[in-house]
Amino acid sequence: MSNSSKDSIDTVSKLCPQNVCTGCFACKQVCAKGAIHFKEDKGFLYPEIDASLCVDCGLCTKVCPVLNPRIAANDNQENAVSYAIWNNNLKDRMNSSSGGTFSALADKTIERGGIVYGAAWDDSMQLRHIGVEDTEGLEALRRSKYVQSNTDGIFKDVKQHLKTGRLVLFCGTPCQIAGLLSFLGNKDYPNLVTVGVVCHGVPSQRSFDQYLQEIEKEENVKVIDCSFRSKKRGWKPGLNLVMSAKKADNKVIVMEKLLSDNVYMNAFLKLYFLRESCYNCPFKGNVKGYDADIMLSDAWSLWSASPLVKVDFSKGISAVAFNTEKGHNFLMQCGDSLCMLERPYAEYASNSGFKSARKPLNNDAAYEYLKNHTWMETQSKYFPMTFKQRLPLYTRLIMGENNSIRIKRIIRKILHR
């Protein structure tokens, strides 16, 4: 348990149990004494109180969004609306994970002199939240990264900007939004717009590091960028991971991994190695009233929905919902950059990312195994790919890339006849 090392019955300062701690960093950022440190367990970071520095003010306990659930603000979604949205700017849309809605919101914020917070890789491929103040910087924030992003120090930054009256757009997972709002004392800042991604869970930086190290060793390269869902071959969950890597002579190469050859995405899509709190997430689907002003997700359910069949889905579409008027108004102000179609809320809410991920029964055993084995060995033993999953890789290897694409098209035509 990550609970306080200062846990005699009469202490005020207590942290939430490790199995429900989301690692939002609110407790660390509120502590003026620097008495909270984060330690790693099973690849994830958890807070601990240093008894020698703690003055028992109880702020860390008060700020924890798990220990202090709010009353749901907007529980009745009966009349709620949602939208299918895509960005009119094709480049931004193609460089985003779904319809590029985030990019339009971020552009509008910067146009107004605001600052945008989101998750970006640093030089060592560690995922951290950063603040971006110009449109060029937004490229680093685009795209879903399937690793938990570190928000240490960020809520404090956000608060400082808010106090000066600057417009702030903060994008993150629902638990990060909950941490931020709690850190801000649940005060409604008119100049803060929060954007949540519907998230089925986050794997740890540690397990991603191991995956990268194995690739780097095998290919003798240094990975410098990673896009989990490149749209080069269309828009499908986890279809195509693309990495940029530097060779020994500093030449940058692009490496592509289809889902059928991608152990990391195979584990992620089968819900392995997520943070423990993701298996029982209290911040999904408007349960605890910590909702973001705007929620973004992938509009998978619209593949077959009328009247959208004619739209080019291969470029990605976002399903977007609102929890506040502020969120709705802000999105409407981005209307010039976006194509928007009103859709039934039930369609948005049918997204499986709305529910907590189901923990695979052998998840913990697989994690222990991964510590001393490669990703590939762990996959073979615990979550092997089926023949159907592997088929695209086999056809590509046997027939060459172009023939395999042609065969896929023919099969698709036959199936849809």
Ligand SMILES: Cc1cc2nc3c(=O)[nH]c(=O)nc-3n(C[C@H](O)[C@H](O)[C@H](O)COP(=O)(O)OP(=O)(O)OC[C@H]3O[C@@H](n4cnc5c(N)ncnc54)[C@H](O)[C@@H]3O)c2cc1C
């Ligand atoms: C870990 C994770 C799991 C997801 N699971 C689902 C799901 O199950 N179902 C579903 O419909 N959609 C899911 N999404 C959301 C979806 O993939 C799209 O990101 C979302 O629809 C926004 O797309 P976009 O094209 O508007 O913007 P994009 O350009 O794709 O921008 C995405 C925004 O998300 C932020 N972001 C990226 N990675 C992280 C991260 N690890 N932590 C916090 N913020 C991050 C970026 O900073 C950026 O602001 C998930 C996203 C993440 C990050």
